[in-house]
Amino acid sequence: SSGTSETFSEAEGMAELVSPPWADELGPKAEPREEDGAGAFGPGPGLNRERDSAEEEEEEEEEEEEDGEKPKRRGPKKKKMTKARLERFRARRVKANARERTRMHGLNDALDNLRRVMPCYSKTQKLSKIETLRLARNYIWALSEVLETGQTPEGKSFVEMLCKGLSQPTSNLVAGCLQLGPQTLFLEKHEEKSAACEAALGGHPFSYQSPGLPSPPYGSLETHVLHLKPPPAFKGLVEAPFGAHPPDCSTPPYEGPLTPPLSISGNFALKQDGSPELEKPYGFVAHYPGVGLAGAHGHGPPFQGAVPRYEIPLDVSYEPFPPHVAGPQLSTIFNE
DNA sequence: TAGGCCATCTGGTCCT
DNA sequence: AGGACCAGATGGCCTA
Numbered sequence: 001s002s003g004t005s006e007t008f009s010e011a012e013g014m015a016e017l018v019s020p021p022w023a024d025e026l027g028p029k030a031e032p033r034e035e036d037g038a039g040a041f042g043p044g045p046g047l048n049r050e051r052d053s054a055e056e057e058e059e060e061e062e063e064e065e066e067d068g069e070k071p072k073r074r075g076p077k078k079k080k081m082t083k084a085r086l087e088r089f090r091a092r093r094v095k096a097n098a099r100e101r102t103r104m105h106g107l108n109d110a111l112d113n114l115r116r117v118m119p120c121y122s123k124t125q126k127l128s129k130i131e132t133l134r135l136a137r138n139y140i141w142a143l144s145e146v147l148e149t150g151q152t153p154e155g156k157s158f159v160e161m162l163c164k165g166l167s168q169p170t171s172n173l174v175a176g177c178l179q180l181g182p183q184t185l186f187l188e189k190h191e192e193k194s195a196a197c198e199a200a201l202g203g204h205p206f207s208y209q210s211p212g213l214p215s216p217p218y219g220s221l222e223t224h225v226l227h228l229k230p231p232p233a234f235k236g237l238v239e240a241p242f243g244a245h246p247p248d249c250s251t252p253p254y255e256g257p258l259t260p261p262l263s264i265s266g267n268f269a270l271k272q273d274g275s276p277e278l279e280k281p282y283g284f285v286a287h288y289p290g291v292g293l294a295g296a297h298g299h300g301p302p303f304q305g306a307v308p309r310y311e312i313p314l315d316v317s318y319e320p321f322p323p324h325v326a327g328p329q330l331s332t333i334f335n336e
Numbered sequence: 337t338a339g340g341c342c343a344t345c346t347g348g349t350c351c352t
Numbered sequence: 353a354g355g356a357c358c359a360g361a362t363g364g365c366c367t368a
Contacts (some may be wrong), residue, residue, distance in 0.1 A: 028344075067368080092353090092354080093347095095345080095346090095354090095355095096345095096346085096347095096354090096355080096356095097345060097346080099355070099356080100344080100345075100346085100357090101343085101344070101345090103356075104343075104344080105343095108342095128340080128341060128342090129341080129342085130341090264368090266344090
């Protein structure tokens with residue numbers, strides 16, 4: 001199932017003719033990150049151009065010999081890797097590499113955008129990709145619970161939800177960002193994560209306003225979660241009370257399916273004041289009136305009923321689906 | 337030094 | 353044919 005006979009032979013040709021020498025001569029394939037496109041014709045395959053032609057001839061001869069001596073192969077006849085074909089293939093490969101790089105950069109950009117809207121965004125201490133995704137999941141889940149119950153969770157619970165399944169360093173980071181003393185989350189290595197999570201939080205009176213700590217980027221709990229009232233369309237969509245579906249965090253996180261209440265409308269209602277790390281101006285208006293926010297860790301006026309702004313990078317295409325659309329979709333998802 | 341994380345290259349597969 | 357997506361392989365960097 002390898003497509004046309006030509007692609008088959010080209011792939012083989014690459015394996016036979018090109019890959020080993022390239023790999024040896026190029027050493028580490030990973031070049032220092034370059035501007036897109038530059039790498040495509042950079043020090044990669046191009047380094048070998050001169051030696052290629054000579055060796056190609058050799059290999060082609062060998063190939064012909066093989067054809068003569070060995071029993072005939074089944075399947076489509078292998079096309080010769082002529083110089084022209086090889087060059088075409090290489091050009092294609094180089095282009096594909098460039099595209100792949102660009103694609104991965106896009107993916108990383110998206111992850112960065114995701115990091116920026118996470119509760120603890122820091123340029124200096126970036127969450128890893130996997131931790132970003134885990135925290136995002138927890139964050140969505142936590143906010144879903146808020147939407148569902150319409151109640152601000154106890155601060156401790158909020159942090160518990162956010163840190164479920166996260167690594168210890170990330171948990172500490174989250175706690176620190178939310179002004180829970182990071183020391184309270186220093187977990188014993190031998191502890192189960194879930195137990196550790198509970199224990200670390202449970203033994204200490206939770207406070208988001210620990211006076212001794214530096215201001216976190218995202219401030220207090222109220223910066224994140226405020227009595228969000230789910231729109232009528234979502235009433236009854238989920239039945240779990242707040243905290244009823246904690247994600248399993250006792251295992252290496254997130255192996256199993258997660259089924260948080262899906263009372264998500266595609267909108268959060270957060271204000272991200274007070275984050276010295278946040279550079280880009282975001283512009284996004286939450287769709288739900290009545291969703292309020294307090295000023296971040298005491299700075300600025302508390303939310304007075306004006307439409308809160310949730311900031312999304314402008315370069316992010318964002319398609320919030322309105323409740324009348326999201327409702328059925330979420331119902332479908334939830335019922336699956 | 338081992339392990340985690342990352343960027344890149346690569347070949348396979350699917351789709352247009 | 354060519355692009356998008358994916359997963360495996362590889363090597364560099366960093367930290368405990």
